[in-house]
Amino acid sequence: MSGTDRDPEVEAEADLDAETEATAEGGDEPLLAVEGLRTTFETDAGTLVAVDGIDFTVSEGETVCLVGESGSGKTVATESITRLVDSPPGHIEGRVRFRGHDLLAMDAEAIRSVRGPGIAHVFQNPQDALNHCYTVGWQIVEAIRVHEDVSEAAARARAVELLDRVGIANPSARFDDYPHEFSGGQKQRVMIAVALAGDPDLLVADEPTTALDVTVQARILELLSELQAEFGMGVLFVTHDLGVVAEIADRVVVMYAGKVMERGSVLDVFERPSHPYTRALLSCLPGRGNEVTGIEGSLPDPTAPPEGCRFAPRCEHAIGACRRGEQPPETELTEGHGVSCVFYRDGRDPSVVRGNGNGNGSGDGSDAETKRRDASRNGSRSADASTPGTGGAEGSDGG
Amino acid sequence: MGLPRYVAARVVWAAVVSLVIVTITFGLMAAAPNPAVQEAATQAALEGGDPEEAVERERELRGLDEPLHVRYADFLRGVYTLNWGWSDLQNRPVSEALSEALFYTAQYSVPWTVLTLLIGPLIGVYSAANMYSWRDHLATGVAFFGYAIPNFFFGIILLLLFGVYLEWIPVVYNTDVAVFSLENARQLAIPVFVLVTGSIGAIMRVSRNESAEFRNADFMKTAKAKGVSPLRAYAYHVMRPTMVPLSTTVVGQLLAIFLGSSLLVEVVFGIPGLGRLTFDALIAQDTNLVLGTTLLFTFVAVVGNLIEDIVFTVLDPRISYDDR
Incomplete structure (x- = not known):
């Protein structure tokens, strides 16, 4: 493209950097702070609420996992951050602060300068994420040259370097190959190279390994964690695979039907799962008795969500209070560990949910340690590819 | 293999296709009665001459008495050298x-x-x-x-x-x-x-x-x-x-x-x-x-x-x- 339309972008970026410094001095605001994010779609069946007022943060260099079964709104939530959701029909409300800037209030040009160098995305299905008409090199070079005024040759050199870094053998020769000449895992590596082209501060990885062969999944995860350390990126990782979560997450946000059910450090969530939904998810891990049946019932209709707690219709502990009003506000159990469940409020007894003696294989503190180790082991086992099918919430899909 | 060879193969095929079309055209023309010959016969009959003889003369004049393969070769040469005959309507070469x-x-x-x-x-x-x-x-x-x-x-x-x-x-x-x-x-x-x-x-x-x-x-x-x-x-x-x-x-x-x-x-x-x-x-x-x-x-x-x-x-x- 011409130089004339690049200039404002450069300015916008410079602007961004200046303000970033100001806020960095001002206090310890996280890299990304999502507040009250609500994404709706106008459909023929009415207004579909995909994400309904969620909050979460990602700090520099931190890995946050968004967990939940398919259809929980995880993908829409991540794509709302950089406004990749088409609007119309989509409509995004709330605040998304990235390095002190509200991404939702930016004009189209300013948000474009954030996409890539600020926040980069890796998507679920590498088969379709690359344009079949262009060489992979062209697509990496495009990611570089859209933001930076560098020569074709310099961009090419950097693209080859990136291909090499993400583990594509013989990168300078493969630069001119088309996506269909790569395997699924290699395509995902190329996608990661595209994402890294702008040296992002935050990498949003939306189920990057789901579409891949189990033998390849582990290597991609390994690559991502290496790159995270090397580039110092924050990572927002979407998955329904609890084995992966146990392996890579610093903090976990559990989503269900567009709402946050529970959040906390990976230890909190695996050792002291507090929300019935989190507990149900964990019990779907292999070796926990529930992996065959999954969670009974299915996700509520997103055009007409139920009153009260979204999970109440499927929750075995649900009482009258669960089906009234709004989703219960989050109760902070310990520092950073929150749960949205009525049993932790108004003097009710949380042990009903924590299940001393309910049949679902949930336990108290004493076997919580085993649980995390189990989950972690499931993760690494799937990583070693000795078992097909990873321990995850998949079992609950469409139940 | 590669693009040049593919293009070359396609060009050859196009030439073959055109040859097939020209051949079919020739076949149809050869099978159909020639209006010029019939006209000559009619003309001869009207003028009291021998229609048979007139047909013979006309065929000889137009080279129709040659064997089929000679006429075919001649036709092909004509088509591919852009010698497409005489237009009576326009009174100049086609x-x-x-x-x-x-x-x-x-x-x-x-x-x-x-x-x-x-x-x-x-x-x-x-x-x-x-x-x-x-x-x-x-x-x-x-x-x-x-x-x-x-x-x-x-x-x-x-x-x-x-x-x-x-x-x-x-x-x-x-x-x-x-x-x-x-x-x-x-x-x-x-x-x-x-x-x-x-x-x-x-x-x-x-x-x-x-x-x-x-x-x-x-x-x-x-x-x-x-x-x-x-x-x-x-x-x-x-x-x-x-x-x-x-x-x-x-x-x-x-x-x-x-x-x-x-x-x-x-x-x-x-x-x-x-x-x-x-x-x-x-x-x-x-x-x-x-x-x-x-x-x-x-x-x-x-x-x-x-x-x-x-x-x-x-x-x-x-x-x-x-x-x-």
Whole structure:
């Protein structure tokens, strides 16, 4: 493209950097702070609420996992951050602060300068994420040259370097190959190279390994964690695979039907799962008795969500209070560990949910340690590819 | 293997196809009675001579008494050296009549083809980008109108309006004006407009539907996530894959209109081009000239399909050149 339309972008970026410094001095605001994010779609069946007022943060260099079964709104939530959701029909409300800037209030040009160098995305299905008409090199070079005024040759050199870094053998020769000449895992590596082209501060990885062969999944995860350390990126990782979560997450946000059910450090969530939904998810891990049946019932209709707690219709502990009003506000159990469940409020007894003696294989503190180790082991086992099918919430899909 | 070899193979095939067509034409001609011979017989009978003898003389004169393979070789040599015989109607060689007609046809068909190929996909992609808006509906309406209304009828209406009532354009085509002149542009504007509206509809619809598929593709999301502007995303990521299926329909579309509509449009506007020449030759039963014009259209079709094949493979890198 011409130089004339690049200039404002450069300015916008410079602007961004200046303000970033100001806020960095001002206090310890996280890299990304999502507040009250609500994404709706106008459909023929009415207004579909995909994400309904969620909050979460990602700090520099931190890995946050968004967990939940398919259809929980995880993908829409991540794509709302950089406004990749088409609007119309989509409509995004709330605040998304990235390095002190509200991404939702930016004009189209300013948000474009954030996409890539600020926040980069890796998507679920590498088969379709690359344009079949262009060489992979062209697509990496495009990611570089859209933001930076560098020569074709310099961009090419950097693209080859990136291909090499993400583990594509013989990168300078493969630069001119088309996506269909790569395997699924290699395509995902190329996608990661595209994402890294702008040296992002935050990498949003939306189920990057789901579409891949189990033998390849582990290597991609390994690559991502290496790159995270090397580039110092924050990572927002979407998955329904609890084995992966146990392996890579610093903090976990559990989503269900567009709402946050529970959040906390990976230890909190695996050792002291507090929300019935989190507990149900964990019990779907292999070796926990529930992996065959999954969670009974299915996700509520997103055009007409139920009153009260979204999970109440499927929750075995649900009482009258669960089906009234709004989703219960989050109760902070310990520092950073929150749960949205009525049993932790108004003097009710949380042990009903924590299940001393309910049949679902949930336990108290004493076997919580085993649980995390189990989950972690499931993760690494799937990583070693000795078992097909990873321990995850998949079992609950469409139940 | 590779592109050069693929192109070479395709060119050879095109040559084979043209040879087959020429051979079939020769077969039909050889099987049919020659009107000139019959005419000679009738003439001889009327003048009291011997019809048999006259037929013999005429056949000898025209080389029809030679064995079939000699006549075939002679025919082939004639076709491929552009020695296409004598036109009784025009009283000059067929090739000369054709090249002059082609000169006038090219004057409107070149701008027509270029405009169709430029505007059609552009409006189609624009329509897809603004799908179900009033702009899309307007473009769709124009496309259907142009597609539905017969070109010659639309031509007559416009000629009546702009030529007769408003007198903005000359009613009778003037062959004396220079090719690159304002007068020529003015007298060709309406024929070109009529043909473009006729051909643009189908191309616009195909590109609209194809790009509607690609604009929602995952790679468009990737492009957006990379920070690519919408204009660039449409120009590179939607337009390019759209051209692949489009390239397979364009040649057929244009040829159909070239053969059918351009004839009527030439008759309506009085352009002495290939369409008019074919029409006149058919009416006058000038066999050589009819043969010449049909062969010319056939060769245009063969070359058009050749170009289509090559463009298709160049546009879509996933198509392999091997074993084709």
